[in-house]
Amino acid sequence: MDISVMLWGSLVRMGQTLIAAGPTLLVGWLVAAIFERILGRDGTYRLFGGSSWRQLPQAWLLGMLLPVCSLGVIPVMIQMRRSGISGGTILAFGLTAPLFNPISVMYGLTLSDPVAIFVFCMGSLTVITVMGLLWDWLFPGSTAPIEPLPATPYGIRRIGAVAMSMCQQAFSVSTLYIVIAVAGVGLLGIALPAGCLQRAAGQSDPLAPVTMAGISTLAYITPMMAIVQIASMFQHGNSIAASFTLLVLGAGVNLGMLVWIVRNYRWRPTLIWISCLVLLVLGLSYGMDSPLRPKGVEQADHTHAFDVYCNPFPGDATGLMQSSGRILYESLHPEEIVAGFACLFILACGGFIAWLDPKNAWMNALITMPAKVDTPNDSRLKDVVLPPAVIAGVSFFGLVLASVVACFLYYPPVKEIRQEMHAIEAEMVGAYNRGNWENLEYWIPIQEDWSNKLVVSAYLRGQPLDRFSKLKLQVYMKKLELLEHAVEDRDLEEAKEFGRQGAVAFQRFKSAIANL
Amino acid sequence: MIGSLSKARTLPRWLVVFLCCLLGCQPASDVSEEEHESHEHFPPHWPHTIFKASDRLSELIANPADASPPTALPSQITPQQEFIDLVGWLPILAADSDLDRATFDRIDSASSKLQSRWQTSQPKDLPTLVNDPDAREIITWLADICHQERSRAEQHFNSP
Numbered sequence: 001m002d003i004s005v006m007l008w009g010s011l012v013r014m015g016q017t018l019i020a021a022g023p024t025l026l027v028g029w030l031v032a033a034i035f036e037r038i039l040g041r042d043g044t045y046r047l048f049g050g051s052s053w054r055q056l057p058q059a060w061l062l063g064m065l066l067p068v069c070s071l072g073v074i075p076v077m078i079q080m081r082r083s084g085i086s087g088g089t090i091l092a093f094g095l096t097a098p099l100f101n102p103i104s105v106m107y108g109l110t111l112s113d114p115v116a117i118f119v120f121c122m123g124s125l126t127v128i129t130v131m132g133l134l135w136d137w138l139f140p141g142s143t144a145p146i147e148p149l150p151a152t153p154y155g156i157r158r159i160g161a162v163a164m165s166m167c168q169q170a171f172s173v174s175t176l177y178i179v180i181a182v183a184g185v186g187l188l189g190i191a192l193p194a195g196c197l198q199r200a201a202g203q204s205d206p207l208a209p210v211t212m213a214g215i216s217t218l219a220y221i222t223p224m225m226a227i228v229q230i231a232s233m234f235q236h237g238n239s240i241a242a243s244f245t246l247l248v249l250g251a252g253v254n255l256g257m258l259v260w261i262v263r264n265y266r267w268r269p270t271l272i273w274i275s276c277l278v279l280l281v282l283g284l285s286y287g288m289d290s291p292l293r294p295k296g297v298e299q300a301d302h303t304h305a306f307d308v309y310c311n312p313f314p315g316d317a318t319g320l321m322q323s324s325g326r327i328l329y330e331s332l333h334p335e336e337i338v339a340g341f342a343c344l345f346i347l348a349c350g351g352f353i354a355w356l357d358p359k360n361a362w363m364n365a366l367i368t369m370p371a372k373v374d375t376p377n378d379s380r381l382k383d384v385v386l387p388p389a390v391i392a393g394v395s396f397f398g399l400v401l402a403s404v405v406a407c408f409l410y411y412p413p414v415k416e417i418r419q420e421m422h423a424i425e426a427e428m429v430g431a432y433n434r435g436n437w438e439n440l441e442y443w444i445p446i447q448e449d450w451s452n453k454l455v456v457s458a459y460l461r462g463q464p465l466d467r468f469s470k471l472k473l474q475v476y477m478k479k480l481e482l483l484e485h486a487v488e489d490r491d492l493e494e495a496k497e498f499g500r501q502g503a504v505a506f507q508r509f510k511s512a513i514a515n516l
Numbered sequence: 517m518i519g520s521l522s523k524a525r526t527l528p529r530w531l532v533v534f535l536c537c538l539l540g541c542q543p544a545s546d547v548s549e550e551e552h553e554s555h556e557h558f559p560p561h562w563p564h565t566i567f568k569a570s571d572r573l574s575e576l577i578a579n580p581a582d583a584s585p586p587t588a589l590p591s592q593i594t595p596q597q598e599f600i601d602l603v604g605w606l607p608i609l610a611a612d613s614d615l616d617r618a619t620f621d622r623i624d625s626a627s628s629k630l631q632s633r634w635q636t637s638q639p640k641d642l643p644t645l646v647n648d649p650d651a652r653e654i655i656t657w658l659a660d661i662c663h664q665e666r667s668r669a670e671q672h673f674n675s676p
Contacts, residue, residue, distance in 0.1 A: 468620050471611035505612065512617075 008320040009311030010189035015328045016308070017185045017220045021071045022339030024098075024222060025178070028072020029346065032174075033165035035079040037152045038391065044083035045146070047392070048093070055089040056132045060125050063096035064105075065399055067406075069222045070098040070254045071181055075174040077260065084146035087139060087265060088132035091273065095252040096128045102403035103410050104227040107452070110459040113234060116292045120230075120244060123284050127248055131277055139269050152367050154385055160366050164353065168363075170343070171350025181256025184218040194314050197306035201233060201242040203293070208239040209285045213278050216250030217258075219309045226251040229305045231452065236303050240292045241285035248281045304484075330442050411457040414516045421450050425506050432483065432499035440487045440495070444480055451477055458516060469512040476505040561598050566609040569602050570662040573655045576602075577646040596642045603630050603651065606658070619661060626654040 035044045047062070049055040068076065073094050080090045100108075100121065108117040135142070152161045197215065201208045221229070226247050233243045253274075262270045312327055313320060353362065386394075424447045431439035451473060458465050465473065479502035486494035563569040576599050593601075607624040615623075630651055645651065 467607075467624060468611070468617050471608055471620075475608065475612040508611075508614070 002315060002317075004320060005311060005313045005315060005317055006190045008324050009194075009313050010186040012312050012324045012327050013189035013308075014182050014186040015324075016331045017182050019328070019331050019336050019340060020222050020225065021069055021178075021220070022336050022343050024067060024069035024072040026072075026339050026342055026346070027066070028068045028075050029166045029169040030162075031066060031068065031072075032075035032079045032169045033162045034395075035076065035083070036149070036169075037158060037161040037165045040151060041083045041146050041149050043392075044079060045085060048080065048085050048089050051086070055086065056092050056129050057125075059089045059093040059132070060096050060128055063093050063098075063128075064100050064121075065102070065403065066097050067101040067103070067223070067403075068097050070094075070220065070252060070257060071178045073097045074177045074181075074257060074260060075169045075172070077257075078172075078174050081144050081264060082147040082149075084143060086136050087142040087269075088135035091135055091261070092128035092132035094257060095131070095248070095277075096124055098221075098223055098251045099124050099226070099247060101223050103407055104223040106407050106411070106460065107224070107456050108227040108231060110456045110464075113292065113294055116234065116240070116294075119288055119292060120247060123244060123288065124248060126284065127277070127280055130280055131273065134276060135269075135273060138272065139265065142265050142269065144264075150364075150367060153369075157366055157369055161363065164363055164366065167346050167350035167353055169350070170346045171354050175347070177256035177260045179256070180259050181220060181254040184255030185220045187255075188215065188218050188309050189311050192310040194311050195304075195307060196310055198302040198304065200306060201238040201246075201303060203237055203239050205239060208242040209245040209282055209289075212242040212245040213249055213282060215306070215309055216246050217253050217274075217278075218255055219250050220254050221246070221250045223251055225308075228452070232303065232305045234294055236305075237294065238303055238305075239289065241282075241289035244285045244288060245281055249278070253277075326438070407460060411453050411460050413461065414454055414458050414463070414513065417450055417454045417457055418510065418513065418516075421447060421454070421506070422510070424450065425503060428483075428499060429503060432487075432495045435492045435495065437487050437490060440483070444484050444487070448477060448480055451480075454513075458513075463516055465513065465516075469509065472505070472509040472512045476502060476509050479505045559601070561593055561601060563602065563605070563609065566606070566613045566615065566658075567662050567666065569606060569609050570655070570658045573599070573602055574659050576642065577652060577655055580643040580646045594642075596645060599642060599645050600631075600634060603627055613665075615661070615665065623654070623658065626650065630654070 035047075039047060047058070049058040066076075076097070077090050077094045080093065105117065105121075108120075152158050192215070197211075199205075200211045200215070205211075230243045230247060233239070233246075258270065258274065261273070265273075313323065317323065357363075424443050428440060428443050428447070430436070431443065455465055455470070455473065479498055482498040483495060483502055486498050558564075563572060576595060580595075604627060606627045607620070610620045610623045630648065633648075633650075634645070
């Protein structure tokens with residue numbers, strides 16, 4: 001592979017990682033700030049079950065609910081360590097939080113086998129329980145003492161403190177670990193030539209989970225991307241063992257997190273922990289492979305699901321700068337653009353605060369600022385001081401409610417999706433007739449994404465697709481895949497033929513779901 | 517916490533080890549162009565349309581004793597295997613056609629019923645498979661449906 005291909009490919013993959021991580025990174029900084037300034041050290045300690053047996057199950061449950069990725073979880077883990085939480089619980093939370101969130105579980109439940117997703121959830125619970133217990137048993141003295149932190153007063157001062165803390169979280173050592181994690185993705189882009197993992201997850205390949213373990217430890221995968229890939233692996237009859245390995249090690253672990261563990265707990269415990277983790281995950285993966293293998297699914301001879309971990313350019317590619325710009329531009333989604341700007345703004349504010357106020361005097365001034373004394377005339381506007389239990393309860397139910405609302409926003413009504421798909425299909429007709437490859441490369445993945453979202457949306461709104469409609473959609477998606485390959489090969493005749501077949505299949509699918 | 521310089525110096529070495537492990541995961545060679553083009557998206561005996569599947573199934577039930585696989589098929593695909601696969605693919609092929617929902621439902625349920633029966637009992641040869649009354653019934657019925665569909669399509673095509 002040419003050195004310029006390696007470098008440009010690596011830069012593209014790192015750029016895509018930063019783009020994808022924006023929303024979950026924001027959540028990570030916010031959660032870390034809430035832990036620090038609202039819950040405080042004691043509250044955070046109690047939230048994770050203190051020193052009781054509930055530590056690990058609670059870490060798992062909170063991890064399942066919080067929409068953070070393996071980058072966004074790093075500042076949260078740092079706060080947990082400062083709160084005197086045991087190493088086993090911190091690692092359990094760090095491992096489980098990026099695996100699932102309510103939106104991704106919903107996607108997995110409808111597009112994979114629900115039993116498989118349930119088993120995967122239970123598998124992740126087993127992994128974090130065993131690993132957490134093992135850690136605390138092997139390294140009982142690894143818990144850091146609670147770092148003192150003055151209590152944050154309630155009201156506007158607390159809101160200000162959370163905002164300032166969020167900026168400080170962004171411009172802190174945690175960002176260095178995030179940079180290291182992104183560098184890990186770049187390393188993969190250098191080491192893996194384009195398309196070299198297309199046959200890495202075959203159902204009959206006994207080494208597929210091992211290969212996946214080697215790759216995914218360095219890779220960065222958002223919870224959503226992990227579940228999309230798992231659903232795709234199920235649909236294409238790939239190795240189930242490799243899917244579970246990809247989920248736990250790919251979504252849960254990255255290079256930055258490993259470096260953080262080494263810096264905080266030293267080399268030996270980290271090596272023992274990661275070795276045990278890989279062995280346990282591989283053991284469970286091989287155990288669940290055969291029972292969960294979907295029946296009646298033809299095994300595809302290759303998959304493009306893992307192309308995102310490899311260099312995006314073939315060895316002899318030219319025009320790398322333009323292609324890189326195009327790929328990055330096409331990777332942008334509206335929510336990621338907003339989140340990206342918000343991240344940059346918060347990071348800049350954090351840098352500004354660190355530069356002008358290195359001794360943290362602003363935060364101290366904010367939390368020691370005297371509260372406004374109510375006068376008798378203000379009695380109706382009197383600020384009610386809520387007990388921490390109420391705040392915690394409202395936060396928890398708010399999180400659940402926000403997750404439900406987020407599910408409905410992320411998966412719009414079927415009618416809207418159908419209109420959107422219709423418009424994209426019209427775009428594609430023009431594109432394949434003219435041989436506009438770049439246009440097709442842009443629209444096909446979007447159409448595939450909408451197709452999957454439609455299934456979830458129908459399920460979410462209590463009108464799941466029947467088998468007739470499901471198979472009609474499956475046929476359409478197969479035609480899209482064939483068109484995608486024709487586009488890769490730049491074969492105009494094939495593209496026209498598969499495009500035409502796709503258009504017919506889409507019409508049939510639309511008729512099948514006309515009553516939804 | 518690792519704070520000492522000596523420990524910090526070990527970090528690059530650790531990264532090198534990791535990279536070496538990764539490079540060990542690479543395939544022996546890149547995916548060649550030829551290999552990429554030969555990606556088969558369908559099994560060799562995939563019939564592409566419900567009509568072709570129906571024709572081939574009718575052929576197999578008409579003369580099971582002398583059934584031979586088409587010459588293009590690999591030797592491991594026996595007529596018996598071909599028959600089982602074709603019956604299993606009927607629902608997806610029906611979905612890739614203009615057959616209506618009621619017809620699809622009948623094909624789908626017959627296919628599922630036969631597949632689950634064959635999974636448990638595993639018949640040894642093609643004559644046993646084709647002598648299954650349910651299999652004969654659905655294949656004959658499907659042949660009629662396909663004939664009607666073809667006639668309808670021809671009429672539609674020839675109409676001014």
